[in-house]
Every structure is written in C-alpha cells, then in structure tokens.
Amino acid sequence: MKIKKILWISFVFVLLSFVAAASGVSQESDELLRQARVVFQPLPSVMPSPKDNSSTPAKVTLGKMLFYERRLSASGGISCQTCHPMSTYAADCIPKSIGHLGKINPRNAPTVLNAGFQFSQHWRGDRPSLEDQADVSLLSPFAYANANYDEAQNRIKSIPGYWELFQKAFPGEKEPITHDNIARAISAFERTLFSSSRFDQFLAGGKKVLTDKERKGLNVFLDTGCAACHNGALVGGMTFQKFGVVTPYWKATGSQEIDQGRFDITKREEDRYIFKVPPLRNVSVTDPYFHDGSVNRIDRAVKIMAEVQMGKRLNEQDVESIVSFLGSLTGTLTQEVLTVLVLPPSR
C-alpha cells in the first residue's frame, strides 16, 4: 500500500515536471519571439520606390537587361553582375571587387539582395539611393569607367534593340536613353531582389522554424547587444556606427589599410571610422566580411565584432550559436532572380 502510494506520487511528480518543463520551453520560446519582434521586422513585401521612379514591368525588364549589360562600360567587360553575381547571392566572394581592366575596388561589394530597403548604399553610405549608386558607377574609374555620361548613353543608343525597350519603360519621353533612366531602370530591377528567409517565418509566429541551436543563438545575439545596431527588417542597414568602438578595428581584423570611413567624405572628426551598419541578411553566404573583406570566417567576424564594438570576449559556444542563428538569415533565391534575359545584339 505504501509502495503503491509512493509510486503514484512519483508518477504524478514526474508528469508535473514534464508539463512544467514543456510549458517552460514554450514560455521561453514565446518570450524569445516577443523579444525578437521588438527589434526585428519581417522583410516587407514591397521595396519602396522614390517618387520619380515608380516601378513598372517594362522598367523592371529593361533594368534587368541593363544589370547584365557590359556595353554600358568603357572596356565592354563590366556590368552590375561583375560585382553582384546572382549565383553567389549577388556578392562576389572576394575581399574587393575587380573592376575596370583589373582595377581593385576600394571596398568589399555588398550583396544587392534586399539592398533597396537600406537607408543608403555603399559602406560609407555616400550613395543616398539605388539610383544614385547606379548612376555614379557609370563614371567610377573602378566600375564602368566611362569618361562621361555621353559615352555610356551613346553606346546604348547604338544598339537598336534598346530603343523600343526604353520607350516602353519611359513612355512619353522623346529621348529616353539617358544615364538617369539607365540608373532608374536598374534600380527598379534591383527593387525586385527580395530574399526572405526562415527568420521571417519565425517572426511571423512559426516558432518551430528555427532549430534549438538557432534559437539559442538568437538569444545570445540579443543578450550580447548585437541588435543595438543590427536590427529592423534587414538586421542592420539602417544606421551609421563607428567600427571599433572599444578598440581599433584594424588591430582585430588585421586590415592592411586603415579606412577612415565617412570621415573621408565629410571631413568631420566625429565621422572617423564611421561606416554603415551592414545588413546581416544572407551574411553566412556572402563572405568575406567587413568593409575591406579582411576576414574570411564568419565565426571570427562574430568574435571580432563582440570584441571591438562591445569589449566582450564570447566563448566558443556562444560564437557557434550566433553563427548558427545567422544561418537562419540566408534567404532563398527565386528562379526569377537566377534567370538572365537575352540582350539585344550590337547591330
């Protein structure tokens, strides 16, 4: 009788423990989701267009062609996809892109996936819009290297197949083949380059979408303070910050050169070593890291960030969890994104 009672009590106790544990897990998961929703947002379904460049199918199609159009460049060898090949998530796997006739670009090429959501473009944020980025690239000695806009425009004008495409994309304009419209069309195409991931499903309430390790990583990411800068829909991409708040970044990264960041643009002391906070979407598949591509491994990049930004030394396990969480930010590439269009022949 006594034994039976003890057995019963034990059974009930074990049962209650399980229920408590299960509800604990669920509560923990609910709490994590609640916290995550405070700092992150799912990728919106529309990338905002500026007033003077509303998106149309004709413009997007033209822009997609121009994205792959090497005849926009002085050498005939450079197109947007030179630095942003879709097969590697619209980034190019090297520290600094190789541009016009082998010229090495000053900084690492960020992916153009989701780029239109950012508050500005380029590492120093000196390109206020996608349009400006594309437009300026036409003259950049590292990129298209045209001596002037006429050069680029005239080359496109000399290709008869483009005439109708520009007319359709910019109806009512008498001479639509201009560098501004080239940049507009490319930007309209770039605004179709969404890449949502499992993290969006998690934020939408799909708690089980993330693995235990990824959830743990998200927790460590939040606890460590990474989300102070890496937040919002892009997990970054919305503010400027100093790289190396606690210690100089180049001592940790081993950078060959010391990039002054926005200081070189504004000449204001407070902008020294200030860079745009990079979005972390697709970060796992777009190495190497930092503005100079000085670090190859993502685990090392995570460690360095904790160290130079917050003076924290993460243990191996925490680094591993964060890396695991960052993997959930790897998006899918649609067939549309992976398909090129046939360009009109030269003559």
Place this chain on the structure above:
Amino acid sequence: MKIKKILWISFVFVLLSFVAAASGVSQESDELLRQARVVFQPLPSVMPSPKDNSSTPAKVTLGKMLFYERRLSASGGISCQTCHPMSTYAADCIPKSIGHLGKINPRNAPTVLNAGFQFSQHWRGDRPSLEDQADVSLLSPFAYANANYDEAQNRIKSIPGYWELFQKAFPGEKEPITHDNIARAISAFERTLFSSSRFDQFLAGGKKVLTDKERKGLNVFLDTGCAACHNGALVGGMTFQKFGVVTPYWKATGSQEIDQGRFDITKREEDRYIFKVPPLRNVSVTDPYFHDGSVNRIDRAVKIMAEVQMGKRLNEQDVESIVSFLGSLTGTLTQEVLTVLVLPPSR
C-alpha cells in the same frame, strides 16, 4: 463570239502562267533545299562525348556550377562566363576578352553554344577537345591564371558544398576534386549548350520557314562559294583554312596586328595565317568578327570574306541577302541555358 473566245484563251493562258510560276517557285525552292541539304546538316540532337567523359545529370549540374565558379580563378574574378555570358549568346561583344586582372586575351572569344560539335576548339584549333580547352584555361595567364593545378583544386576543395557534388558526378573516385574532373564536368555542361535555329526547320523540309530574302541569301551564299568552308551542321567549325587566300586579310580588316595563326603552333610554313573556319551559327548576334574582333559590322565581314578568300566583289544587294540568310542561323536560348545555379558558399 470571237471576243468571248479571246477572253477564254486569255483566261486559260493567265491561269497556266500562274500554275507554271507557282510550280517554278516550288521547284526553285525544292532545288534550293536539295542543294542546301548537300552541304548542310541540321544540328544533331546529341553532342558527342569522349569515352572517358560520358554525360550524367550529376556531372552536367556540377559543370554548370563550375562554369560560373569564379573561385576557380587566381584572382577570384574570372569564370567561364566572363568570356561566355549567356545573355549575349555565350560570347562577350568585345574584340578580345578581358581576363585575369584586366589582361586582354590574344583573340576574340567565340561562343560556346554548339561548340562541342566542332572538330577542335579556339581560333587556331589548338585545343583538341572541350576538356582540353577548360583544363588549359585554368593555367592560362589570360584566363584563370592559376600558378598550378593545385591552386585551383585546393580552392574548390576548401568549399565543403562541392565535396558531395563531385562524389555524385564522379562516383567511385576517392579524390574526385581534380583539375581533370573540373574540366570534364564543365565540358559535360557545355555539351548541353545547343542552339538550333529556323535554318534547321528549313533543312527538315519547312521551306516556308525562311523568308524570300533569306532564301535568296542562301542562294547567293551557295553561289558565291562560301559553303566550300562554311558547311556541315555548324556552317563551319570543321576544317582549317587560310584567312586571306587571295589578299592578305589584315589589309581588308584593318587588323592592328598580324596574327600568324597556326604557324605559331606548328612552325610549319604551310600553317601561316591558317585558322579554324568559325561556325556561322549565331553569327548575327556574336559580333565583332574574325579572330581579332577587328570588324564590327556583319555586312562588312561578309564583303571582306568574299574579297580576301575568293577575290569576289559582292554588290550591296548580295551582301544584304547573305546577311539576311545568316540571321536564320540565330538560335533560340532555352530557359535552362539562361538560368544560373546557386553556388555553395565558401565555408
């Protein structure tokens, strides 16, 4: 009565004339098709694989990835698609391709569409197979610029995602990531790059597929003697010939340098100015022309060929017809050809 009779006779006469004319057109068309079938063949449905590189879906998939794989190159900036972008019919619209860190290649990049049907590769035919072409490119200072094969192999070995792909493509091999297998996979993919055109439908009996102008052009093409070299399934690509039989080619093309052709390979006097006869499939959309890309316009290229090879001066109308016929050799690019695959991340 007399008038009625005259009217009847006139009517019958006119009717007979029409019938005769129609049958003449048909006979002429039949005769043209007959003649065409003597010298040309439709594109076969299978590109022949060498014995040691039979094609499998796994190999083709891997090869397609490697075709776009810049990490095969010393700089990280060059892939097969650098010289052979699919959006412009797998040729690059410039006289000579821009390779490793801006190095200008010695000759124009031919399209890789249908290339596996040719008897050899490159302008001088010094690459006996697609495999050899891909393999040698890995070390070419103008292309991948690896110091040795280990460099290329080790870079691919360092990408975990490739291990399984190579194992599937080369089952049973212990260490499948070798330069030979890289070249084999790329070649297997290239053997899927068919590009048939309206001309194949014509050869299959679809006489109405070609326009009047194109048929006339085909006639002039045959009459002029172009098909002496440009024949077979590729309308070329199967023999060596001297460029400039009647007069030196560079006087007509305005070439900056005099390329000695196969002489530089064999050192035999009879090989001076000898080049592979280029296939004319997709010629309309793969300008500029000749081994050095010295001529932009296809009409000028046609004129030059008649002049320097056969000492003939074609009139404008004949040139125009031939150009029109050559347009019927422009193939279609399948969605498959226009789609890239996602490559495995570096780490």
